[in-house]
Amino acid sequence: MTVSGVFSAGFLLAGAFFFLAGTVGILRFPDIFTRLHAVTKADNLGLGLVTVSLMLEAPSYAAALDLAIVWLLVLLWSSVAAQLVARDALDRGEVPWRGA
Amino acid sequence: MHQLRTGVATFLLANVLVGLVRIARGPTPADRILVTQLFGTSAVAVLLLLAADQGASSIRDVALIFALFGGVSLLAFVRLGPRVRRGGR
Numbered sequence: 001m002t003v004s005g006v007f008s009a010g011f012l013l014a015g016a017f018f019f020l021a022g023t024v025g026i027l028r029f030p031d032i033f034t035r036l037h038a039v040t041k042a043d044n045l046g047l048g049l050v051t052v053s054l055m056l057e058a059p060s061y062a063a064a065l066d067l068a069i070v071w072l073l074v075l076l077w078s079s080v081a082a083q084l085v086a087r088d089a090l091d092r093g094e095v096p097w098r099g100a
Numbered sequence: 101m102h103q104l105r106t107g108v109a110t111f112l113l114a115n116v117l118v119g120l121v122r123i124a125r126g127p128t129p130a131d132r133i134l135v136t137q138l139f140g141t142s143a144v145a146v147l148l149l150l151a152a153d154q155g156a157s158s159i160r161d162v163a164l165i166f167a168l169f170g171g172v173s174l175l176a177f178v179r180l181g182p183r184v185r186r187g188g189r
Contacts, residue, residue, distance in 0.1 A: 001101075009104055016108045019142065023115045026122050026138060032130050035122075039134055043141040050108075050145045054152045057101070066160055067148065070167045074144055077171035081137060084178040089130055091182075 008056040015049030018042050031097040032089045040082040044075055102153055109149040112142045133177045140170040 001009075025038025051071040058064035119138045126132055144163045151159035 005101060009101070012104060012108055015145070016111055019112055019115050019145070022138065022141075023118050026119060026135065032128065032134065035131065035134055039137045039141075043138060047141050047145050050148065054148055057152065059155070063157065063160065066157075066164065070144060070148065070160075070164050073164075073167035074141060074170055077167070078137060078141070081171040081174040085130055085134060085174055088178045088181060089128075092128075092130075094128070 004056045008053045011049045011053035011056070015046045015053060018046030018049060022046060032094060033086055033096045036082050036086055040078040044071075044078055047071060047074055105149045105153045109146045109153075112146050112149075116142045129181070130177070133174060136173045137171070140166060140173075144170070 019042075022038045022042035025042055026035050029035045029038055048071050051067045055064040055067050058067065116139055119135050119142075123132045123135050144166050147159055147163035147166065151157065151163065
């Protein structure tokens with residue numbers, strides 16, 4: 001296995017770990033605001049690590065650029081969506097969790 | 101590398117399945133719709149992994165489209181939710 005292959009595999013496994021963290025978060029966290037963190041932060045970091053892993057092994061620079069664009073678009077959307085959903089929840093009168 | 105990528109892709113699909121539990125539990129519609137964001141991110145990751153594994157750049161384009169329209173469902177939910185709650189159009 002090449003050096004970039006080892007790094008690629010490492011990033012891929014790290015990405016899978018953060019996806020797992022996101023899923024655990026969405027199941028375990030107590031309210032919509034904390035769940036937003038799991039979905040829009042942990043999962044995006046996971047996707048970022050997966051894209052880095054694939055960029056290391058990408059067949060061409062154009063393909064690597066494609067992967068970067070995909071990740072940036074997902075980041076953009078999820079940050080916008082997190083703001084929208086959180087504001088909507090506040091408007092509906094949901095009270096953020098203050099600790100058990 | 102082939103086995104690792106397909107393995108991680110399968111793992112992400114399993115992740116999505118587990119995420120369905122949150123849809124079942126709710127409790128609010130917002131909690132349920134939030135899981136679509138998880139679906140979108142996971143779908144993009146799975147598509148990218150398959151594209152790299154099979155050397156098919158067309159699958160990468162599908163992932164690009166998913167990324168491009170990823171948040172539209174949440175946007176629609178937030179825009180239309182208040183109207184639905186009021187019972188109007």
